[in-house]
Amino acid sequence: MTEKWAVVTGAGNGIGTVIARSAAKLGYRIAAWDVNAAGVEELAAELGDICVPRQVDVVDEASVEGAVASLPDAPALLVNSAGIVRFGPLLDVSLADWEQALRVNLTGTFLVGRTVARRMATVGGGAIINIASVNGVAAAPNAGAYSASKAGVIRLTEHQAMEWASLGIRVNCVAPGLIDAGMSDAIYADPEVRRLRQARVPLGRLGSSEDIADTVLFLASEKATYITGQVLAVDGGLLKSTLASLPRPKSVDSVGPDDDSLA
Template identity: 45%
Template sequence: MKHAGAASNRDWLGLKGRVCAVTGAGGGIGAEVARQLAEAGARVALLDRDLDNVKGVADAIAKTGADVMSLACDVTQADSILQAATQIEAAFGSVTLLVNNAGVLFADALLDISLDKWNRLLAVNLSGYLLCSQVFGRQMVAAGGGSMVHIASISASVPQPYGGAYSVSKAGVMMLSRQLAVELGAQGVRSNVVSPAMIRTPMSEGIYANPDVRERREQIVPARRISTPEDIAGAVLFLASERADYISGQEILVDGALTQAWLGLIPRPGFEKQDAEASSVA
């Protein structure tokens, strides 16, 4: 969506003054995306089911002088989203950037997961994205355009065993984004996905509490580190910005080249690092 005044060097991303809604903004990726959007000059509404957490994040951002607000919002409930959208519009104007980020993760084998647990995860991770896209998408269409960025996962393309409905939900997010891009493109609305791989957030902190597990994970990533919310937020801001004005229906995978390393993890005598080093010396 083009806005009055092209992005200058001081506002390279063209986000200054944009009205943005970020779901699941009480911590992790959502909180960092909100912080970076505010730093770029956007007016940011932080939405989360936990009002105390999201208010704390918003208060910290507000100390920088940014325009922010925090709202309790349950993304599984259309009425809750509509109420939040109405409040944002009254305070800041129409939302022209939505970051769908709220998510949950339950461990379960597919043969054992209850339908209730399956539906609860899909309600947040997939149906919640649809409901937010509907409510805020209507504001974007009325405003003449906008941008949606949906947080998916490497698990959308690579199955995560014993993750219950998680991989299925994230694969659904990928197709939801593509379909939104096609259906709303003529109204000036773009839709894209950012997919993290291994990332350290409050939701995954239990995994990284064990230093042995953390080190083993770091060793299989070519970048030799686990990603951070800052890594993901940078990709989100780019896709949200005027610099990505002709990019829609796409995915940015933020994985430190993990998905390119699978063959290197398979034993292949004669084609391993020590073999290559010995060959070069010879």
């Protein structure tokens, strides 16, 4: 029986690690890739023989192609979770930081996606989930190169989905919101910042890595076989809450049929 492989980039820490764990629980064999070899080796020690760790640099074509070639079967699932943050005002961000964020977050997603898709196409398809961010949907001050790179991931997802649908490959994107994990640890270490940010989320809490993993695996499942090219924000309603945060006089909350001018 052919084994069902899931490739997870950025599996050495944070959300990527949790996605890999969750996929393993559903019966996938895990190809855990990360530039951080120690991180994926630790994950493999936890998961056992179902997890094969490999040090992979997602922006090195030879590294990516070698990793894909080493798989005994075409992956059923690819999760592009590898990413870095490079925050700061645009007037101050260095060209090196700008280019590094675009290279890892966007070019890495392109390179791994293309290489895995070629292998998937030989067996009739598979599912690819790219991890973006709400920062790629809505601009935020001082997000540096991060927002631009994640916006690129969203458009790349749509492009991949349209080009690869005929190959049987579905491509979707998950855009995490305020997630209490991984790269956000430094933000939520400040209790007051944590309180204020959490208060802006309509569902009243920060998200977790498990929230993201559950969404990824839904999109990869048989329950989502008619979904492709979509960007799903997992943000507790944050992106839809702009009007909810605006002041509004109580007097207009009971407008009746005689007060249409106030609508």
